[in-house]
Amino acid sequence: MDYVPILILMALGLLLGGTVLIVSTLLGPKLPNKRKNQPFECGVPPVGDTRQRFSVRFYLVAILFLLFDVEAIFFFPFAVTFRKFLEINSFIIWEMGFFVGILLVGYWYVLKKGALEWE
């Protein structure tokens, strides 16, 4: 029952956004023109086909980002509760150091294998 305002907010948001889009589609003028239909390239006329192969480096960087981002996510619960654990003993710092150490080994492997080379 406490969460009904959130439901109402979601519904109103969908309603408003949907209404604006639908009304503008129905009532707006439709005058397509060759230059207006080109893909937007910050004012520069587009050159060539959009469907070209792009390098696998992007994928590698994205996957590595994902992995280290998940590591960062594991830091959050640690960061929130570690002061309370420090009152008992310092084990939690060593534990987190071990976790980071394992991931540093992985990072060193990635670095040396050249997965982060951009060229």
Next chain:
Amino acid sequence: MSDLLLLLPEIYLALTLVLIIASEVAYHGEPVRLTGAMALMGLSGAFIQTLLTFRAAPAQLLGQALSVDGLSLFFKLFATLLGALTIISARDTREMPRSSRPEFCALIVGASLAMCVASSATDVLLAFLSLQFLNLLSVLLAGFSKSSVRSTEAAVKHLAFSAVSGFLFLFAVAILFASTSTVNILEMHRLLTANPLPREGALVVFMLLLMSLGFQMSAFPMSLSAPDVIEGAPTPVSGFLSIAPRVAGFAVAIRFLLVLFAQPALSPGQWEVLGNLDWPRIAGLMAGMTMLFGSLLALRQTGAKRLVAYLAVAESGFLLMGLLVLDQVGVGALLFNCMVQLFALIGAFTVLSYIQDELRSDRLADLKGLHHRAVPESIALILFLSCLIGLPPLPGFIGKFALVGAAIRHHWYFLAGFAILSIALATFGLARLAYSLVGDLRDFRLAGPVAALQPRRIFLAALFVPLVLVGIFAEPLLAWAVQSLRFILW
């Protein structure tokens, strides 16, 4: 601290893994890198450490998350031995580039580590994590040969199925946690004995768990991807993949099914069903279908690797039969069969790897007359596969006899009948393979002998030694396997 002493095998394996990765990176491009030797040293160190841990077992570690007892020590020995044999058998393969051998060794050591942890896990989350760890490493191993499309396909199929299996496992775990508020399976056993789940709830949990572990064990509905994965992977990896996920699945299944769904019966050494769900019947249906699926489809195969893969899947049906009779002799027979399969499947896939390297194909049509051109390898292949299937003078027969005997003793006559039928069908499958190896005797245009490598031959001969020893010392080994089942610590 004493916890860590009992965990030394896993610590050895983890350190070996780190050292292999470090050596690969630090000595990248050196002509002589002893990565394989390092991996073998780590694995044998873990093996020896496991033997030494036998004195200290049974124990519960890490807040009851891990249980070091006879069962887990058996599987740790198994896992380290499997890893070592795979690394040795992959030494001369041409399907995987030499430059990526360190990564291969690292993945195998990691997979052995995953198997060790999975077999000791008494915490549902740890079991899930270790099984998924093993599955991910299997995916990477299956897709190891980047130039082969089949390898990539095998990896994607394994990934998809293992993701589904993980999801089903977590769903079952979630329901169990909701009913018992604990994640330790021994605690769950205590709570479920006091107030068991209602029949429908128990059925749902059991089916989810069985389907999830069924993928891991290659049992019927979830085994559909297993032959594709085993065939597509590079051949030494096929040998590993045809054993490791299945045995890890059985390790977790033995622990989970016997602790969560069974309780000790009045007669010593037997279990009876906990609660009011007759789950052995469902498992029996799955076991029977797996045996028939594997052995019937093995008859239709035109590729040697795929044929052996289907035979390996049929094996899982037999092993599942050993589990569901709820008798420690049956589970002991399961463990004995795992031992036999280890040597038989690694040997068979080593010969297949040799055939793939020399003939560049494993189609049965291309194998014609290989028996005359590479005599020791063909004989070894036929012997290893006969051992796997369970033909009489070989140790596999003792294992199958023990399994079928356990089934008959507990009045599972239908299932035992299916088992015998499936052994017969598998023998016909082996006969097709042997027929291709011998070739058409009327054809006198024999090609010259195929090149052979001495180290590989020595390795194949060396694999026969433990196989024969397992056969000769079958009684003590069966007794030891039964002994290691005294893990129920309630």
